[in-house]
Amino acid sequence: MAVTIRDVARQAQVSVSTVSRALSAPGLVKEATRQRVLDVVAGLGYQPNRAARSLITGRTGNLGIVVPDLGNPFFPAVLRGVQTRAGEAGTSVFFCDSREDPRTEAELVRTMAAQVDGVVLCASLMSDEQIVDLADLTPLVLINRIVPGVSSVLMDSASGMDQVVAHLESLGHKHYVYLGGPEAAWSNHRRMQGLRGRAQLLGSFEANFGGGGTAAEQALKTGATAFIAYNDLMALGVLSRLAALDVKVPQQISVTGFDDILYAAMCSPALTTVHMPTEEAGQVAVDLLAGLLDGGPAEQRELPTNLVIRASTTAAAKHE
Amino acid sequence: MAVTIRDVARQAQVSVSTVSRALSAPGLVKEATRQRVLDVVAGLGYQPNRAARSLITGRTGNLGIVVPDLGNPFFPAVLRGVQTRAGEAGTSVFFCDSREDPRTEAELVRTMAAQVDGVVLCASLMSDEQIVDLADLTPLVLINRIVPGVSSVLMDSASGMDQVVAHLESLGHKHYVYLGGPEAAWSNHRRMQGLRGRAQLLGSFEANFGGGGTAAEQALKTGATAFIAYNDLMALGVLSRLAALDVKVPQQISVTGFDDILYAAMCSPALTTVHMPTEEAGQVAVDLLAGLLDGGPAEQRELPTNLVIRASTTAAAKHE
DNA sequence: GTGAAAGCGCTAACAG
DNA sequence: CTGTTAGCGCTTTCAC
Numbered sequence A, B: 001m002a003v004t005i006r007d008v009a010r011q012a013q014v015s016v017s018t019v020s021r022a023l024s025a026p027g028l029v030k031e032a033t034r035q036r037v038l039d040v041v042a043g044l045g046y047q048p049n050r051a052a053r054s055l056i057t058g059r060t061g062n063l064g065i066v067v068p069d070l071g072n073p074f075f076p077a078v079l080r081g082v083q084t085r086a087g088e089a090g091t092s093v094f095f096c097d098s099r100e101d102p103r104t105e106a107e108l109v110r111t112m113a114a115q116v117d118g119v120v121l122c123a124s125l126m127s128d129e130q131i132v133d134l135a136d137l138t139p140l141v142l143i144n145r146i147v148p149g150v151s152s153v154l155m156d157s158a159s160g161m162d163q164v165v166a167h168l169e170s171l172g173h174k175h176y177v178y179l180g181g182p183e184a185a186w187s188n189h190r191r192m193q194g195l196r197g198r199a200q201l202l203g204s205f206e207a208n209f210g211g212g213g214t215a216a217e218q219a220l221k222t223g224a225t226a227f228i229a230y231n232d233l234m235a236l237g238v239l240s241r242l243a244a245l246d247v248k249v250p251q252q253i254s255v256t257g258f259d260d261i262l263y264a265a266m267c268s269p270a271l272t273t274v275h276m277p278t279e280e281a282g283q284v285a286v287d288l289l290a291g292l293l294d295g296g297p298a299e300q301r302e303l304p305t306n307l308v309i310r311a312s313t314t315a316a317a318k319h320e
Numbered sequence C: 001g002t003g004a005a006a007g008c009g010c011t012a013a014c015a016g
Numbered sequence D: 001c002t003g004t005t006a007g008c009g010c011t012t013t014c015a016c
Helices: A005-012 A016-024 A031-044 A050-057 A074-088 A102-113 A128-137 A157-170 A186-195 A209-220 A232-244 A262-266 A278-293 B005-012 B016-024 B031-044 B050-057 B074-088 B102-113 B128-137 B157-170 B186-195 B209-221 B232-244 B278-293
Strands: A062-067 A092-097 A119-122 A140-143 A151-155 A176-179 A200-202 A226-229 A254-256 A273-275 A300-303 A306-308 B062-067 B092-097 B119-122 B140-143 B151-155 B176-179 B200-202 B226-229 B254-256 B273-275 B300-303 B306-308
Touching: A005 A016, A005 A031, A016 A031, A050 B050, A062 A074, A062 A102, A062 A278, A074 A092, A074 A119, A074 A278, A074 B074, A074 B092, A092 A102, A092 B074, A102 A119, A102 A128, A119 A278, A128 A140, A140 A278, A151 A157, A151 A278, A157 A186, A157 A226, A157 A254, A157 A273, A157 A306, A176 A186, A176 A209, A200 A209, A209 A226, A209 A232, A226 A232, A232 A254, A232 A262, A262 B209, A262 B232, A278 A300, B005 B016, B005 B031, B016 B031, B062 B074, B062 B102, B062 B278, B074 B092, B074 B119, B074 B278, B092 B102, B102 B119, B102 B128, B119 B278, B128 B140, B140 B278, B151 B157, B151 B278, B157 B186, B157 B226, B157 B254, B157 B273, B157 B306, B176 B186, B176 B209, B200 B209, B209 B226, B209 B232, B226 B232, B232 B254, B278 B300
Parallel strands: A062 A092, A062 A119, A119 A140, A140 A151, A151 A300, A176 A200, A176 A226, A226 A254, B062 B092, B062 B119, B119 B140, B140 B151, B151 B300, B176 B200, B176 B226, B226 B254
Antiparallel strands: A092 B092, A273 A306, B273 B306
16 A cells, blocks of 8 residues: 555654645644655655545546547647646546547546546537536636536637638639538537628538548638638548649649647648637646635636648638 | 444344354355345445455555546546446546656655555656655556566557558558657657658657647648548547647548547547547456465556548648 | 454645 | 544445
């Protein structure tokens, strides 16, 4: 069995409570005593048993994050942010992939709730009501989703989309289409708002490579000179399909994405897209969670996004 | 406060021990009693307190996974496999990104060790000795790394590389170079073995997009007709740089990657690469961990890899 | 088959 | 400032 607090107490010639205090309430112990305890702790390699501690404090020192799809590079980036900030506080992080199923999401949050101090929920597909119920169960912070009364951090999609539109118009594009994401995705609606009705809307497609391909074919029929994809994964599908159809990007069609995932800079032509501060969002989410745990109120935070202009957009083709 | 075992006991008119048994040792309780308890459990929505349970059993019901870089899509895929299998067993998973630092790796494993039943360590950069020490501390399963006496699951790089070489030679390539990964990466050495000395070795580069670009320039000077990249991320960098230099792939140079990350199929030309059963590896790792926890011996498991031929390779150019 | 009781390792009053 | 004591919620002997 591992070394316990009693071992430390014995060797440091103090009571267990002193050891406990030396470790978690330094101010309450005489400096000399504290030092002695710390030395013994180091010498013995003592690590407090978290189960015992949490049994009594009611806190686990853990937190959870639920994402819809680990296969979308966007989410691992958020994970990284969460872990970075959490790690600084000595907090460990559980993760779960809901595979884009709202039912699974709810179940995962419930399961996690039992063993974490709070959970971060990314791009949730659940209804507002479900989310409120969950927030009632455990401290909850949303990423890219707003539900009244629930903490959230938002990467400003609307503004990002606004920048896309401005960019396209400055290039002389008059007719551009929006290749929509899933109907159920909150971000999809948010992004449409940023469009301000200036783009033709083209249905709703799966938010992945395949969906982009399908969307591209339909978009081609509209005669638009620029395609705005819901996200980068779709945009990559668009690029691929257009290449296959021998449509030149950006000479014939300009294409934009959203998210600025790793691949956006790696493909050719490199994708003009909206950069999302994903890691930062993860970090801020942890901060908001901390606030909640300290008894603070729910907070909303909005992080700026910015357009990254690369090679997939150019001036609109002259009238042909 | 949440509902406890005593609440259940009271309402079911039995003792707490009976409730406990009904839940975790069904055989020791009369069926009728058990049913009554289960009904109450369901009615009250009772969830056993994991901290209390683990305090006494010594098991946490959690496991951890440490990866070198969440930004490489290869690793989220492994995470997914781990979580899938672990979830089936009601086990939750902690994750950590070591940012490719062996020191951080060791620290993370040590920290995790205190609150998990075992850890999965991916593509570790630590020395054999360090790993053995850690394996001594907590049940440990390695992915893509072999250390004597420690459990591991291997995706067969050597064979994969062998297939790459065979493919290239069947296309008539005589002179091809290997753009090496990090010196410290075990997989890098393993992959070189698969080369069997038939490729020219070209230093060691960062295993990412940037590294690929650098490597491509050097490789061009060798006059080789095919470039074998350490991994897909590098290969994508190669593709990008060659495109910038107006070198046609595959007409002038054939390029291969390794891993078959999502994007390998999305880029153009689509990448010929070695497919790795990442999710499966994650699942098998969990199985091996379970074996270890049941007191079983360390085991090695090897998963097959296979070449996926796409558009980035073609017959060697005729003598120019 | 079931109950009573003894802790798991730790923190948090409460004294001193 | 430090020690003593009483549990946190659960599993697990040990009786019956």
